[in-house]
Amino acid sequence: MDSARPHERPTAFDRMLTPVHRWIWxxxxxxxxxxxxxxxxxxxxxxxxxxxxxxxxxxxxRRLYLEHAIDEFRHGVLFxxxxxxxxxVSASRSSPGFHGDWLAPGGHGLDDLQVDGESDRNMLAxxxxxxxxxxxxxxxYRDVMQHDPPTRAVFEEILHDETFHMNYxxxxxxxxxxxxxxxxxxxxxxxxxxxxxxxxxxGLAGMLGSMLLTIQYFVLLPPxxxxxxxxxxxxxxxxxxxSPGHSDSLDRQY
Ligand SMILES: [Fe+2]
Ligand SMILES: [Fe+2]
Numbered sequence: 001m002d003s004a005r006p007h008e009r010p011t012a013f014d015r016m017l018t019p020v021h022r023w024i025w026x027x028x029x030x031x032x033x034x035x036x037x038x039x040x041x042x043x044x045x046x047x048x049x050x051x052x053x054x055x056x057x058x059x060x061x062r063r064l065y066l067e068h069a070i071d072e073f074r075h076g077v078l079f080x081x082x083x084x085x086x087x088x089v090s091a092s093r094s095s096p097g098f099h100g101d102w103l104a105p106g107g108h109g110l111d112d113l114q115v116d117g118e119s120d121r122n123m124l125a126x127x128x129x130x131x132x133x134x135x136x137x138x139x140x141y142r143d144v145m146q147h148d149p150p151t152r153a154v155f156e157e158i159l160h161d162e163t164f165h166m167n168y169x170x171x172x173x174x175x176x177x178x179x180x181x182x183x184x185x186x187x188x189x190x191x192x193x194x195x196x197x198x199x200x201x202x203g204l205a206g207m208l209g210s211m212l213l214t215i216q217y218f219v220l221l222p223p224x225x226x227x228x229x230x231x232x233x234x235x236x237x238x239x240x241x242x243s244p245g246h247s248d249s250l251d252r253q254y
Contacts, residue, residue, distance in 0.1 A: 010136040022144040028090040031151065032083045039079035045130075046072030051115040052123055058176065061120060064168055068127075071161045082154045121177040125188035128169035133192075134162040 014021075025031055046069045053065035115123070142155035173181045 010139045014136045014140045018140055018144060021140050025141065025144055026147070028086060031148070032086045032090065035079045035083035035086070035151070039076045039083065041076075042072050042079060043076035046070070046076060048115050049127075052118075055115060056120055056123075058120055061124075061172060061176075064172065068165055068168075071165070075158045075161065078154050078158060082151055085150065121173060121181070121184050122188070124169045124173040124176065125181070125184040126191075128166060128173060128185065129188050129192055131162050131166035131169060135159060135166050138162055 025034070049065050049072060050069040053062045053069060056062050056065065118126075138155050138159045142152055142159060145152035145155060173184065177184060
């Protein structure tokens with residue numbers, strides 16, 4: 001699709017995180033993992049938008065959703081192909097290291113999309129905000145990718161489509177809900193904010209949990225290990241005679 005206007009400017013929050021994004025994308029292994037995850041997100045999003053095309057009763061929206069879904073499937077393929085090219089040159093393997101998913105998530109947040117039972121106006125408000133977030137993040141990802149021109153070109157190409165998605169969803173929302181489209185946008189914004197908080201809290205909880213377990217391992221376990229060793233030294237080796245009074249009963253273990 002052609003974009004209706006040039007690229008969206010990234011939000012202040014995404015701009016503020018530019019050094020973090022630069023660090024996350026600097027590692028080739030991490031880049032491969034993130035591109036593969038982005039590919040899944042785009043393809044899943046495309047599937048949901050295809051479902052939205054099936055359930056809407058608005059013929060214009062159905063056509064736009066279909067084109068939108070095709071774009072998202074194509075984005076999935078572009079990300080996957082780029083990840084495969086990087087894998088070839090880096091001989092990377094799937095590593096369980098830090099990928100910063102909650103700091104540098106896939107563009108859309110389309111994974112939160114619930115298609116069935118949603119009205120057109122809710123769907124358009126959700127899609128508009130998701131595409132706006134995607135355009136903002138992909139602008140930053142493209143800008144920090146100077147060291148990898150082919151990946152940068154992939155983001156550049158996808159960004160073009162995301163900007164169009166962002167614009168058409170807003171135009172259509174204003175068409176189907178001319179009076180109250182701003183209210184729907186705010187409601188969708190609050191819902192996204194809540195989900196973003198949950199995602200951040202889950203990421204932080206994971207990090208804090210790992211830190212606490214590591215501290216426990218190095219601080220709490222050594223005294224117990226030392227006590228167990230000392231107790232083991234005190235034990236006599238071999239069989240030990242039991243005093244006669246302690247072995248009267250034969251119907252219990254101790
Ligand atoms: Fe996309
Ligand atoms: Fe999109």
